[in-house]
Amino acid sequence: MDTIESMRIFIAVAGQKSFTAGAKQLGISTNLASKHVRQLETRLNAQLFHRTTRRVTLSDTGVAYFDRCVLLIDQFDELEGIVQERQSELAGPIRITAPTGFGAGELVEAIVPFQRAHPKVAINLYLSDQNVDILNGGFDLAIRFGPLQSSTLIARKLLTMPLVVFASPDYISNYGEPAHPSALSTHNCLLQTSSADPEHWEFTLQGKVEKFCVGGSFTANSPRAVVNMAVGGLGIGRCPFYAAEPFLKSGKLILLFEDKITSEFNLYAVYPSARHLTARIRALIDHLVTVLG
Template sequence: MDTIKCMSTFVAVASQRSFTSGAKQIGISTKLASKYVQQLEERLGAQLFNRTTRNVTLTDTGQAYFDRCVPLLDQFDELEGLVQERQSELAGSIRITAPTGFGGKQLVEALRPFQLQHPKVLIDLYLSDHQISIIEEGFDLAIRFGGLKDSTLIARKLMDMRVVVIASPDYLAEHGEPTHPQALSGHNCLLQMASADPEHWKFCIDGNVSSFKVHGSFQANSPRAVVNMALGGLGIGMCPMYVVEPHVKKGRLKILFEDKEASELGLYAIYPQRRHLIARIRALIDHFTEVFEQYY
C-alpha cells in the first residue's frame, strides 16, 4: 500500500465530497479511488466516510484525519520540491484555473516556453469564467484579474492590464465619434457585467478621475462577447486590452479616449498560504512575472 497515494486520494475525495469528482481531480478512476480509500480505512482500522447513494461525508474521525493530512501532504510536496531544486530539474503536476478568454490564448502562450524548459512538469489547466474556490477544488494556482478577497490566499501581481474604450469604424461612421466621455450618454454602450461597476466608466479628466454613466441595449459577463458585438457595429464597449488588441491592429476596432484612460485591471497569481511554496509552482509564478511584465 502506498500511504501517500492513499492519503492524497482521501483528501481529494473529501474535498470534492465525491469519489467520482475526487478521482477526476487527481487523474485516476473512481474504482481505484475507492480501492485506495478502502485500503487506508483498513490500515487505520477506522471509517473515514459516511457513504450514501447520493453523497459522501466525513465521519468525525475522517474530519480529524483530513485536518492533519492536508498540511502533511503539503510538507511532502515541499520536500520533493526541495530535492528537485537541488537537482535543477522540476517535476510533478500543477493544477491551474484561469478565465476562459485570457487562459485560452495569452496564458497558454506564456505556458508553452515553461513546459519546453521543464518537460517533466504536468500542467492541468481548467478554464472557467466563474471564480472557483481553489482550496476546495484542489487547485495549486489561480490566474485572475482583480484584487484578492480571501484572506486565506496569497496574491502576487503579474501585471496591470489597460482597460480601453473601443468601437468599430462602421459604428463611428454612422453615429459619429464622441470627443468627450460626456458624449457617451448619447451612444449605445455595450456593458461588460463582470466589471466592478459596469454602468459607470471612469476617465482621467484634467488630472482627476471622473465617472460617467453609460447605458445600452447589450450586456454580457464576457469581454469577448462585448468585443464581438462592437465588431458587428452595435455600439461602444470598454474591455481589457488583451481581448481588443488583435482587432485594433487589423483596423477592425478603434480605441477611443486613449489620453483619458483611467481604468486598469491587475492580473494576479493566487495560491494557498504555505510556509514554503513548492519549487515548481514558485518557478512557474516567476516565469509568469517575467513574461507578463513585457505585455501592454
Template structure:
C-alpha cells in the same frame, strides 16, 4: 493502494463534494477514485464520507482527517520539490484556473516555452469567468485580474494592463464619435458583466476620477465577446487591452478617450496561504512574471 494516492483522492472528492468531480480533477476514472477512497477507509477503519445517490458529505471523522491531510500533502510536495531543486529538474502536475479569454490565448502562449523547457511538468488548465475557490477545488495557482476578493490568499503581481474604450469605424461613422465621456449616455454601450461596476465607466476629467453612467442592449461576461461585438459595429465597449489588441492593430477597432483613461487592472498569480511552493510552481510564477513584463 498507495496511501498518498488515497489521501489525494480523498481531498479531491471532499473539495468537489463528488466522486465524479474529484476524479475529473485528478484525471482518473470515477470508479478508480471510489476504489481509492474505499481502500483508504478500510485502511483507517473509519468512514470518511456519507454517501447518497445525489450527495457526498464528510463525516465528523472525515472532516478531522481532511484538516490533517492538507498540511501532510503540502509537506510531501515540499519534500518532492526539494529533491527536484537539488536535481535541477522540474517535474509533476500544476493545476491552474484562469479567465476564459486571457487563459485561452495569452496564458497558453506564456506556458508553452516553460513546458518546452521542463518536459516533465504537466498542466491542467481550467478556464472560467466565474470566481473559483482555489483551495476547495484543489488548484495550485489562479491567474486573476483586479482586486483580490479573498484576503487570505497569497498573490504576486504579474503586470498592469490598460482598460480601453473601443469602437469600430463602422459604428462611429453611423452614430458619430462621442467627444466627451458624458456623451456615452446617448450611445449603445456594450456591458461587460464581470467588471466591478459594469454600468459606470471611470475617466480622468480635469485631474479627477469621474464615473459616467452607461447602458445598452448587449451584455456579456467575457471581454473578448465585447470586443467581437464592437468589431461588428454593435456599440462602444470597454475592455482590457489584451482582448482588443489584434483589432487595434488591424484597424477594425479604435481607442476612444485615450487621454482620459483612468483605470489600470492588475494581473496576479494567486496561490493558497501557508503552503510552501514547490520548485515547479515557484519557477512557473517567476517565468510568468518575466513573460508578462516583456
C-alpha cells in the same frame, strides 16, 4: 493504487462537492475518482462522504481527514521541492486555476515555453470565471485579476494593463463617435459583468477621475464576448487591453477616449500563505513574471 494520489483526488472531490467536478479539475474520469475514494474509505474503514444523486458532502470523519490530508499533501510537496532543488531538472504536477478567456489564450501561450524547458512538469489547468477556492480545491496556484479579496492568500503581481474603450468602424459609421464620455449614455454599451462596477465607467477629465453611467442591450461575464460583440458592430465595449489588442491592431476595433483612460487591471499569481512553494511552482511564477510582465 497510490495513496498520495488518492488523497489528492479526495481533496479535489471535497473541494468541488462533486465526483464529476473534482475529476474534471484533475483531468481524470469520474469512475477513476470514485475508485480512488472508495479505496481510501476501504483502507480507513470509514465513510468520508455522504452521497446523494446531486452532490457529495463530507462526513464528520471526512472533515477531520480532509484537514489532515491538505497538511500532509503540502508537506509531501515541500519534501519533493527540497529534493528537486538539488536536482537539475524540475518534475511533478502543478495545479492551476485561471479565468477562462485569459487562461485559454495568453496564459497557455506563456506556459508553452516553460513546459518545453521542463517536460517533466505536468500542468493541470482548470479554467473558470468564478473565484475557485484554492485550498479546498487542491490548487497550487491561481491566476487572478485584481482587486484581491482574501487576506489569507499571497499574491505576486504579473502585469498591469489598462481597461480600454472601443467600437468597430461600422458602429462609428452608423451611430457616430462619442466626443465626450458623457455621450456614452446615448450609445449601446456592452457591459462586462465580471468587472467591479460594470454600469459605471471611469475616465480622467482635466486631472480628475469621473464616473459615467452606461447601459445597453448586451452583458457578459467574459471580456472576449464583449470584444466579439463590439467587432460585430453592436455597440461600444470596455475590457482589459489584452482581449481587444488583436482587433485594435487589425483595425476591426477603434480605440476611444485614449487620452482619458484611467482604470487599470492588475494580474496576480496567487497561492495560500500556508502552502510551501516547491521549486517547480516558484520557477513557473518567475517565468510568468518575465514573460507576461
